[in-house]
Amino acid sequence: MNKLAFKHIFFLWLAWVVLVIGFQAWTTARFQPQWPDKAQAWTEKYTGEDYQAGRPYLVDPFLNDQVAWDSEYYIGIATGGYDDPKIPHLTPAGTTTFDYHVMLLGNEYYGESTSLAYAFFPFYPAMMSVFAVPLGLLGLTPAATSTLAGVIVSALGALMGMLALYDLTRDSLEHDGAMRAVFYLIIFPTAFFMVQVYTEGLFVGLAFGCLAMLRRRGWYLIPAAILGSAATLTRAVGVALIIPMAIEWFRTGDWLDIDMEWKQIYYFIRRPRMAAIISFGKMLLAFSPLITFLIWKFSWLGINFDFIEARYFGRGFLDFGTAFYLWAEPIKTFVSSAAAKPEQVAYYLTEFLGLVVGFTTCIACIKRQPQIAWFSLAVLVISWGSGPAQGIQRYILGAPAVFYMLSYWFSKRPVLDRAWTILSAMLMGFLAMLYAFNMWVA
DSSP: OOHHHHHHHHHHHHHHHHHHHHHHHHHHHHOOOOSSOOSSHHHHHHTSTTTTTTOHHHHOSTTGGGOOTTHHHHHHHHHHOTTOTTSOEEOTTSOEEOGGGTTEETTEEOOOOEEGGGGSOSHHHHHHHHHHHHHGGGOOOHHHHHHHHHHHHHHHHHHHHHHHHHHHHHHHHHHHHHHHHHHHHHHSTTGGGGGSSSSHHHHHHHHHHHHHHHTTOGGGHHHHHHHHHHHHTTOGGGGGGHHHHHHHHHHHTGGGGGOOOHHHHHHHHHSOOHHHHHHHHHHHHHTHHHHHHHHHHTSHHHHHHHHHIIIIIOOOTTOHHHHHHHHHHHHHHHHHOTTTOHHHHHHHHHHHHHHHHHHHHHHHHTTTOHHHHHHHHHHHHHHHTTSSSOOHHHHGGGOHHHHHHHHHHHTTOHHHHHHHHHHHHHHHHHHHHHHHTTOOOO
């Protein structure tokens, strides 16, 4: 990447960060919406009057426009660890508790509880904790310090993702096409999440950075493995990076040095060859996302993750049967209840838009950029098949094939380019406003 391209991307990123945060502050100062949020049946219950009472990590005024929903858990983990008593807990009786409940309801004791924070991966809040150390000198409250750290980590991750996406697309789309792909990334309807206290910004930076490193081959597999492992510890779909990494490992032919018969293995153990040792090391690097995922999966964090996801959030990893059922409900709502539930229909429109754009672009990208395409497709399939019909338009930010193909299709179609830009910018502004008001977005 030349200096001019870096300069353009950096200042575009800086302007985008300032505009998104500034727009959210302006909208919350300008007016107040009508609660509760009726986007889904469950949001009416969770966005009623004083619904954030007793949730200290959601009500701290500092950068509060960038804090909502899952932000509470990331801030809590970064501030007080997974078992922070200020984070909601789940008791064996199925009751969420907070620190002031002391796990008591009336005169009944519900025993040991499990923090809902275990449903969230550790790397993002860990990075927040690292950045919070120097930021602590500013004299902010612990929650405010963690919030500022979270926004900075997310924003820097977004910058890294923009640079990596440019690097991934420059050769095939040339400079203008690569810059268009970068632009489409930051104006995507849910792109504002990359500068909130959410994992999207960091995950995009790590995952796209891993893919960019794979293009260089050789010992660049080491930084690719580091980035891939970190992405896996940021979001579960990071394990899908094993697809492009394994493809690259097979393509280089390094596996031939460890393709041995039993007799060869015996002599190798007695007198190991350096070439085979190096190839074995590269194999471990190529499979590092899967290895990292399995280590986490069978750790205390992973065990508690499965428990909370199943018992409280109603999610499961690649539970396609449940996913089909859960996605059937919004289809019924979308088709038959437009007049009765306009808020839900409007919300599900964004879900289906994300689903259609995601799968169309990923499938179309297979012939042009197979490694990027298969990774992106895996991100979509894992996200779609692991829970209810909510958030797919946010999850596809981690699918680079989406922005690659949009740039490829619209590069010579200026009308479509402008139309998509207008649509994306309008939706992003609207969704960023809803998020700032603590309404459900994705």
